[in-house]
Amino acid sequence: MRLPPHHIGILLLGLALRTPAASAAELTVRVSDVQGRPAHNVVVVATPKAAVSAPARSAPLAEMDQVDRQFSPYVLAIRTGTPVLFANNDSVAHQVYSFSPPKRFELALYHGKPREPVVFDRPGIVTIGCNIHDNMVGYLYVTDAPWFGATGDDGVWRVHDLPPGEYELQVWTPLLPPHEWLQTQNISISDESTRASFKLKRALRPEPAPIKDKRVRDY
Amino acid sequence: MRLSCLALTVSMWTFGQSALAHEITAQIDLRAVVVDSPLDSFTEGGTGQLRFGGDDDGLRLGAVTIDAAGEIVDTVRYGVTARATGDGDRNPIDLTEAYLEWRPYPSSPLRWKTRVGAFYAPISLENRAVGWDSLYSISASAINTWMGEELRTIGLETSLTALGATAGRNFDVSIVASAYGWNDPAGILLFQRGWGIHDRQTALFGELPRPLVQDPSIPNIEFFDEVDGRYGYYAGVETKISSRHVLRALHYDNRGDTAEVEAREPTWLTRFDSFGARIELPLEITAIAQYMQGDTAVGASADGRGFIIVDLESWFVLLSRQHGRHRYTARYDRMNTETVRGARFFDSHQDADAWTAAYLFSFNDHWQLAAEAIRLSGSLRQRAEIGLSPNATERLLQLAARYSF
Numbered sequence: 133m134r135l136p137p138h139h140i141g142i143l144l145l146g147l148a149l150r151t152p153a154a155s156a157a158e159l160t161v162r163v164s165d166v167q168g169r170p171a172h173n174v175v176v177v178a179t180p181k182a183a184v185s186a187p188a189r190s191a192p193l194a195e196m197d198q199v200d201r202q203f204s205p206y207v208l209a210i211r212t213g214t215p216v217l218f219a220n221n222d223s224v225a226h227q228v229y230s231f232s233p234p235k236r237f238e239l240a241l242y243h244g245k246p247r248e249p250v251v252f253d254r255p256g257i258v259t260i261g262c263n264i265h266d267n268m269v270g271y272l273y274v275t276d277a278p279w280f281g282a283t284g285d286d287g288v289w290r291v292h293d294l295p296p297g298e299y300e301l302q303v304w305t306p307l308l309p310p311h312e313w314l315q316t317q318n319i320s321i322s323d324e325s326t327r328a329s330f331k332l333k334r335a336l337r338p339e340p341a342p343i344k345d346k347r348v349r350d351y
Numbered sequence: 352m353r354l355s356c357l358a359l360t361v362s363m364w365t366f367g368q369s370a371l372a373h374e375i376t377a378q379i380d381l382r383a384v385v386v387d388s389p390l391d392s393f394t395e396g397g398t399g400q401l402r403f404g405g406d407d408d409g410l411r412l413g414a415v416t417i418d419a420a421g422e423i424v425d426t427v428r429y430g431v432t433a434r435a436t437g438d439g440d441r442n443p444i445d446l447t448e449a450y451l452e453w454r455p456y457p458s459s460p461l462r463w464k465t466r467v468g469a470f471y472a473p474i475s476l477e478n479r480a481v482g483w484d485s486l487y488s489i490s491a492s493a494i495n496t497w498m499g500e501e502l503r504t505i506g507l508e509t510s511l512t513a514l515g516a517t518a519g520r521n522f523d524v525s526i527v528a529s530a531y532g533w534n535d536p537a538g539i540l541l542f543q544r545g546w547g548i549h550d551r552q553t554a555l556f557g558e559l560p561r562p563l564v565q566d567p568s569i570p571n572i573e574f575f576d577e578v579d580g581r582y583g584y585y586a587g588v589e590t591k592i593s594s595r596h597v598l599r600a601l602h603y604d605n606r607g608d609t610a611e612v613e614a615r616e617p618t619w620l621t622r623f624d625s626f627g628a629r630i631e632l633p634l635e636i637t638a639i640a641q642y643m644q645g646d647t648a649v650g651a652s653a654d655g656r657g658f659i660i661v662d663l664e665s666w667f668v669l670l671s672r673q674h675g676r677h678r679y680t681a682r683y684d685r686m687n688t689e690t691v692r693g694a695r696f697f698d699s700h701q702d703a704d705a706w707t708a709a710y711l712f713s714f715n716d717h718w719q720l721a722a723e724a725i726r727l728s729g730s731l732r733q734r735a736e737i738g739l740s741p742n743a744t745e746r747l748l749q750l751a752a753r754y755s756f
Contacts, residue, residue, distance in 0.1 A: 202594075224374060225372065225374075225422075227425075227456075229456045229457065231456075231457055231458050231459060231460075231517075232517060236458075238456045240425050241372055241422050241425070259516045259517040261457070261514070261516070263426070263454050263456055263457075264428075264454070266462070266512070266514075266523070266591075267591070267594035268594075269516045269594065271516075306516070306519060307521075308519075309519060310518060310519025310520075313519060337521050337593060338593050338595070339593075340593055340594035340595075341593070341594055341595050341631070345486070345673075345713075346716050347479075347480040347481055347484075347486060347719075348479050348480065348486060349479060349480060349481055350478075350479040
C-alpha cells in the first residue's frame with residue numbers, strides 16, 4: 133500500500149507522540165522446557181544493573197482466586213507493597229495462610245471476598261496454603277524490580293517500555309526442583325526490540341490439581 | 352430463663368455465622384436391585400457376602416445420609432455423619448462418624464492435625480465422597496467394605512505432615528498415629544462370613560445378625576464395644592505427590608486380650624498391615640490398588656495369641672475413568688481367610704474373588720445416577736456348618752438414583 137506523504141507525516145507524528153521522551157525498547161522473553169515446549173506461568177523479572185529512569189508505578193490491588201479447591205493463578209508475581217485480595221469463588225469456605233518469612237498471615241474461614249486484602253511489603257517468595265484443604269498450594273513472587281510478569285500459554289512474556297541498558301533477567305517457577313527454581317542471564321537492551329530465551333533443564337512438574345468433583349471430601 | 356435467653360442469643364449468633372462456618376449435606380440413595388444368588392445376605396443373617404441376597408429383588412433404600420461439618424472456633428472443626436440403611440438395624444438412623452478436628456495454622460513446614468471422636472482410620476483410597484461413600488462405584492472393595500463394617504477409631508488420632516511446597520518439593524510426607532478403644536469385637540464378622548463387597552457401613556450403635564447362628568434368641572453382633580480395657584493403636588505413613596498421587600502404609604493392632612471372653616462379644620485380637628496407592632494417570636484415569644494382610648484371633652491360649660487364629664488377606668486393583676459427567680470403573684478383588692490354629696474347632700476359610708463394573712453419571716451437583724454389576728464367586732468353608740454348599744456365586748445388578756442437597 134502506498135500512502136500519500138501527508139498521511140505518512142501524521143503516522144510519524146502519531147508514533148512520536150506514543151514514544152516517551154527517553155527511548156524505550158521492547159523485550160520478548162521466551163521460556164521453554166527441556167523438550168522445547170512453551171513453559172506457561174513462569175515468572176520473568178528484568179532488573180536494571182545501573183540506575184535507570186523506571187516509570188513510577190503504583191501497586192494496584194491484585195487478586196488470587198480460589199476455584200475448585202485450588203488457588204488461581206498458581207503463581208502470581210507482584211510488586212513489593214501490593215495488596216492482594218484472596219477471593220473465594222468456591223462453594224466451600226477456605227482458611228488461607230502463609231508462614232513464609234516475607235509475609236506470615238492467616239485469614240479466618242470465609243466465603244466470597246475477605247474483609248481486607250493482604251499487603252505484601254517485603255520481597256521474596258510467599259507460599260500460600262489453605263488450612264482446611266491441604267491439597268491447595270499457591271505462590272506469590274514479590275519483587276522490587278520495576279519490570280516483571282509471567283509467561284502466557286505460548287511461553288512468552290513481553291515488555292514494551294524498557295530503557296536501554298544492561299539488565300539481569302531472571303525466570304522463576306516452583307515446578308522445578310528447588311535448586312533449579314531460578315535461572316538468570318544478562319542482557320543488553322538497545323533501542324531496538326530485543327529477544328531472550330530460556331530453556332529449562334527439564335519438563336515442568338504438573339501444577340497441583342484442582343478438585344472439581346464437589347463430592348470429594350478427603351482433603 | 353436468663354440462661355436460656357443467653358443460650359438462644361449464642362445459638363442465633365452461631366446460626367448467623369452458619370452460612371460461613373457450616374456445610375450440611377443430605378443425600379438420599381434409592382436402588383433398583385436384581386440379584387442372582389443362592390444365599391441370603393449377611394444383613395439378614397445369611398452367609399451371602401453382598402448387601403442384597405437371593406430374595407431381595409426390587410426397590411430398596413440405598414441410604415439416607417446426613418453429613419455436617421464446620422467450624423467451632425477458628426482452628427477446631429467438627430464432622431458428623433448419620434446414616435439410615437432401612438434394613439432393620441437397631442436405630443432407624445444412626446451415627447457412622449462424629450469427631451472434632453484441631454488444625455492449628457502451620458507456623459513452619461510441619462503441619463499438625465488431631466482428631467478425637469469416632470472416625471475412619473486413613474486406609475481407604477476409594478471412600479472419598481460425602482458419608483464415606485466410594486467415589487468410583489456404589490460398593491467398596493473387600494478391604495474397605497470391611498473397614499465400614501467392623502473398624503472405627505473411637506479415640507484419638509494425630510498426624511504430622513512435612514509440607515513440601517515451601518521447600519520446593521512437590522510431595523508432602525505424613526506420619527499418623529492413633530490410640531483408641533471400643534474396637535474389641537473387630538474380626539468377628541470376617542471370621543464368620545469372610546470378606547464382603549457392599550456399601551453398608553455399620554453405625555456406631557448398629558448391629559448385625561450372626562451369619563452362622565440360627566438361634567434367634569442369641570443377640571446380634573454389637574461392633575463397637577470395649578471389653579478388655581486395653582487400648583489399641585495404629586501407626587502409618589502417607590506421601591502425597593503433586594496433590595494427585597497418594598501412597599499409604601499402616602499397621603493396625605487392637606491389642607485385644609483374647610482371654611477376655613466373658614462379654615456379649617469376646618475380645619478379638621486383630622492385627623494387620625495395609626498398603627495402598629492411588630495414581631492419577633493421563634486421560635483422567637485413576638488407578639487404585641490396596642493390599643491388606645494380617646490375622647484375627649479369639650479365645651484364651653497359653654501364649655496369649657488366641658485359641659483360634661485366622662489369617663486374613665485381600666487386595667484389589669481398580670481402574671476408573673472420568674469422562675465429562677460420566678465415570679466408568681472396573682475393579683478386581685481377591686479375598687482370603689485361613690484358619691491357622693484351632694481349625695478343628697472352627698474352620699474359617701474363604702477363597703474368593705470378585706469383579707465389579709460401575710458406571711456413574713452426574714446430571715449436576717445434586718443428581719447422580721449409578722449402575723453397578725458385581726460377580727462374587729468362591730468358597731466359604733464354614734457354610735458347611737449350617738448345611739450349605741461352601742461354593743457359591745453371587746451376582747448383583749443395582750441401579751441407584753442419588754439426590755443430594
